[in-house]
Amino acid sequence: MSRNLCAKAGYTYTFLSDPNAEVIRRYDILHRAAGPNGQDIARPAEYLLDASGTIRWLNLTEDYRVRARPEQIIEQAKALQ
Amino acid sequence: MKRRWNWHLWAGFLLCVAAFVSYLFVFAKFPVTRDIPWVNFLLFAVGVALLVVGLQRAFGQPQQYRGKISGPILGAFSLLVLVFFCYVIFHMTKQLPPPSAALRVGQKAPEFVLPDTNNNPVALSSLLSSPMPGLQTPPKGVLLIFYRGYW
Numbered sequence: 001m002s003r004n005l006c007a008k009a010g011y012t013y014t015f016l017s018d019p020n021a022e023v024i025r026r027y028d029i030l031h032r033a034a035g036p037n038g039q040d041i042a043r044p045a046e047y048l049l050d051a052s053g054t055i056r057w058l059n060l061t062e063d064y065r066v067r068a069r070p071e072q073i074i075e076q077a078k079a080l081q
Numbered sequence: 082m083k084r085r086w087n088w089h090l091w092a093g094f095l096l097c098v099a100a101f102v103s104y105l106f107v108f109a110k111f112p113v114t115r116d117i118p119w120v121n122f123l124l125f126a127v128g129v130a131l132l133v134v135g136l137q138r139a140f141g142q143p144q145q146y147r148g149k150i151s152g153p154i155l156g157a158f159s160l161l162v163l164v165f166f167c168y169v170i171f172h173m174t175k176q177l178p179p180p181s182a183a184l185r186v187g188q189k190a191p192e193f194v195l196p197d198t199n200n201n202p203v204a205l206s207s208l209l210s211s212p213m214p215g216l217q218t219p220p221k222g223v224l225l226i227f228y229r230g231y232w
Contacts, residue, residue, distance in 0.1 A: 051222060
């Protein structure tokens with residue numbers, strides 16, 4: 001499904017699937033029973049890591065309509081060494 | 082004397098419906114019209130204004146205009162659509178669990194391995210250490226985006 005989605009949306013970056021929400025749980029961003037069929041899904045979140053894998057910026061929105069904007073992330077990414 | 086068709090009522094009603102539907106199919110796609118749905122509130126405002134004019138005509142000049150029965154019904158439906166839109170925008174999409182403080186700036190992002198779209202396992206550590214196609218040096222960073230379903 002995510003393959004079709006990527007092709008349709010034209011995403012060329014690495015697109016990973018977390019069907020059992022293991023990593024979502026590890027990052028503690030699980031939104032219980034919020035999926036269309038009552039599945040556990042992720043709350044939207046963005047993490048910017050530096051080359052050592054350390055979190056340099058993150059965004060956990062409080063309204064799932066409102067996400068980080070590309071220009072906002074690019075500005076943060078420019079600050080990475 | 083035949084009373085005239087009260088088009089303001091119908092136009093107002095249709096505009097209120099369009100204000101709701103267009104958010105889902107058009108304006109939610111662009112951050113500038115999604116985060117604060119100003120276009121849709123503008124459409125609702127024009128729709129409600131048309132309904133008010135229509136209702137004034139229906140009840141103020143009932144010899145000339147129709148709509149004493151249809152007017153209140155269309156008005157009530159339009160109001161219902163507006164109330165539901167406000168419910169979605171100001172309440173429903175804010176229903177998220179409280180943000181976790183488990184991960185903060187300065188901490189290491191937990192390692193993981195997940196399948197990509199070709200079912201090949203991909204580790205976070207390999208994303209951090211392997212150069213992007215066509216480049217020689219590893220990336221300066223990695224952006225992790227967790228989607229909520231489709232978007």
